[in-house]
Amino acid sequence: MELSTADVKVLVVGGGPAGSLAAALLARAGIDVLLLEKDVFPRYHIGEALASSCRSILELAGAAQKVDDFGFMSKHGGLFRWGTEKDWCADWTEMFGPEVRSWSVDRSEFDHVLLKNAAEQGARVVENAAVKRVVFEDGRPVAAEWVRGDAPEQLRTTRFDFIVDASGRAGVLTAQHFKNRTRHEVFRNVAIWSYWDGEELLPGTPQGGSNIISSPDGWYWVIPLRNGRRSVGFVMHETAFRERRRDYDSLEDFLSALVDESDTVRSLVQGDTRLAKARVEQDYSYVSGDFSGPGYFVAGDAACFLDPLLSSGVHLASYSALLAAASIVAVVDGDTEESEASAFYESLYRNAYTRMLAMVSRMYDQYQGQAGYFWLAQRLTGTPAERAVQPNSAFVELVAGISDLFDAQHGKESDQVATVPGPAAPANEDTLGLVEIMPRDLYDDNSQLRLVTSPRLGLRREQPATGGGRLRPPRPAEAAEQADLTTAG
Numbered sequence: 146m147e148l149s150t151a152d153v154k155v156l157v158v159g160g161g162p163a164g165s166l167a168a169a170l171l172a173r174a175g176i177d178v179l180l181l182e183k184d185v186f187p188r189y190h191i192g193e194a195l196a197s198s199c200r201s202i203l204e205l206a207g208a209a210q211k212v213d214d215f216g217f218m219s220k221h222g223g224l225f226r227w228g229t230e231k232d233w234c235a236d237w238t239e240m241f242g243p244e245v246r247s248w249s250v251d252r253s254e255f256d257h258v259l260l261k262n263a264a265e266q267g268a269r270v271v272e273n274a275a276v277k278r279v280v281f282e283d284g285r286p287v288a289a290e291w292v293r294g295d296a297p298e299q300l301r302t303t304r305f306d307f308i309v310d311a312s313g314r315a316g317v318l319t320a321q322h323f324k325n326r327t328r329h330e331v332f333r334n335v336a337i338w339s340y341w342d343g344e345e346l347l348p349g350t351p352q353g354g355s356n357i358i359s360s361p362d363g364w365y366w367v368i369p370l371r372n373g374r375r376s377v378g379f380v381m382h383e384t385a386f387r388e389r390r391r392d393y394d395s396l397e398d399f400l401s402a403l404v405d406e407s408d409t410v411r412s413l414v415q416g417d418t419r420l421a422k423a424r425v426e427q428d429y430s431y432v433s434g435d436f437s438g439p440g441y442f443v444a445g446d447a448a449c450f451l452d453p454l455l456s457s458g459v460h461l462a463s464y465s466a467l468l469a470a471a472s473i474v475a476v477v478d479g480d481t482e483e484s485e486a487s488a489f490y491e492s493l494y495r496n497a498y499t500r501m502l503a504m505v506s507r508m509y510d511q512y513q514g515q516a517g518y519f520w521l522a523q524r525l526t527g528t529p530a531e532r533a534v535q536p537n538s539a540f541v542e543l544v545a546g547i548s549d550l551f552d553a554q555h556g557k558e559s560d561q562v563a564t565v566p567g568p569a570a571p572a573n574e575d576t577l578g579l580v581e582i583m584p585r586d587l588y589d590d591n592s593q594l595r596l597v598t599s600p601r602l603g604l605r606r607e608q609p610a611t612g613g614g615r616l617r618p619p620r621p622a623e624a625a626e627q628a629d630l631t632t633a634g
């Protein structure tokens with residue numbers, strides 16, 4: 146890089162999981178980073194059930210132990226009562242062992258822990274600071290104009306070399322500057338939810354896991370939170386929402402009626418008290434044009450969001466934060482051309498998003514049945530059917546976010562072996578928490594770049610090696626349950 150005249154090397158906009166983790170990872174790599182967050186934390190946010198991949202990325206960012214210490218509910222999977230089939234589980238402990246876990250969290254507290262962690266790792270964090278405009282010169286973002294909430298008339302300007310837009314749905318670069326977001330017509334859904342006391346979940350639910358329950362008009366979530374509370378919500382098409390909403394005086398009455406309509410959800414919350422007002426979100430399914438370009442990376446919801454169904458939001462936010470931080474470090478270190486790092490980011494993040502999109506779309510078609518979902522997951526992850534440990538192996542890996550961590554290639558024949566269990570990574574090889582990364586993982590076929598975490602976060606150019614890094618091998622008892630899915634779907 147040329148000698149910079151910027152005030153800061155990297156500006157991160159937004160202090161949600163994407164922004165806080167990107168800032169923490171960059172600061173840990175010794176990069177000068179400033180994070181501007183519009184709100185003052187703790188602030189409310191939806192998005193409480195976290196994929197297990199989040200844990201690996203939080204470990205790299207120095208935040209996992211802090212989240213553990215906070216005492217959030219430990220999460221080991223989830224249970225689906227979906228369509229007309231009997232209940233089925235994504236049980237991470239059964240499949241991978243007890244170390245594969247994440248949390249079910251109150252996001253106000255979780256996001257606050259992550260934001261404080263970013264500062265503790267060396268990022269400069271300013272809350273109550275809203276970015277108003279990003280200034281471009283010759284097609285490259287070079288500065289941000291921002292105001293503090295307590296002095297809104299005073300416009301401040303910060304120059305930077307790189308910007309990470311992690312501003313969530315606000316989309317400072319995507320929605321506001323480029324105006325390049327496209328709404329997903331298939332997911333014109335509305336979510337309505339509140340919080341109930343009580344701890345009951347469906348029998349067989351993995352510890353701390355969510356219940357996902359379908360109904361003819363949509364689906365419910367029940368997520369256990371700490372201190373004997375549960376988040377209970379319903380997702381339905383916006384047309385049905387608008388039509389039915391008219392029949393009720395308040396959102397609370399409407400939500401109570403929706404809960405009453407499901408034998409399952411009604412019985413789970415029977416006798417328990419609703420603890421908060423009902424909340425609603427809509428218009429949340431979209432994808433942006435470019436996820437990266439000269440001098441910028443768009444992370445988390447600022448780039449795209451699909452649907453709450455598979456709890457993929459914080460996974461994609463953390464994953465893209467990791468990819469963005471590694472890409473920037475590689476360019477700053479002179480290991481990679483900026484255009485290549487940008488292409489690497491675009492390819493891997495879009496692939497992760499598209500794969501989830503395909504899975505969620507299939508699940509909305511409840512008539513497909515679980516064999517159809519599991520078969521699609523195998524296709525999307527490239528897991529040969531005969532290698533699947535259990536019928537739902539690929540599905541669980543995909544939904545847990547694990548596939549994205551070790552299998553970021555897509556669309557090529559050679560990728561089909563990328564998720565075959567291979568030898569464990571040698572000691573001191575790159576390690577993402579429990580996921581041992583081998584050279585072919587997190588690898589972009591076009592640029593031949595792969596993400597590395599040691600001795601320093603970044604990108605390295607090399608040919609993929611044979612074999613793939615995986616979680617530890619499955620236990621024999623589980624392997625025995627292997628089923629043939631080759632004819633499924």
Ligand SMILES: Cc1cc2nc3c(=O)[nH]c(=O)nc-3n(C[C@H](O)[C@H](O)[C@H](O)COP(=O)(O)OP(=O)(O)OC[C@H]3O[C@@H](n4cnc5c(N)ncnc54)[C@H](O)[C@@H]3O)c2cc1C
Nearest residue numbers: 159161162163183192193194276313336445446453458459
């Ligand atoms: C109904 C519903 C249920 C969901 N459930 C789940 C779930 O169970 N599990 C899951 O993983 N995900 C879930 N999600 C998705 C999840 O909420 C998001 O994907 C996740 O929060 C994205 O993180 P982020 O850091 O990209 O954005 P955010 O968490 O939204 O953070 C963006 C931050 O940027 C700040 N900001 C915005 N504009 C500016 C500005 N101009 N200047 C400075 N700062 C700014 C905001 O204040 C905010 O703090 C759900 C989503 C919905 C709609």
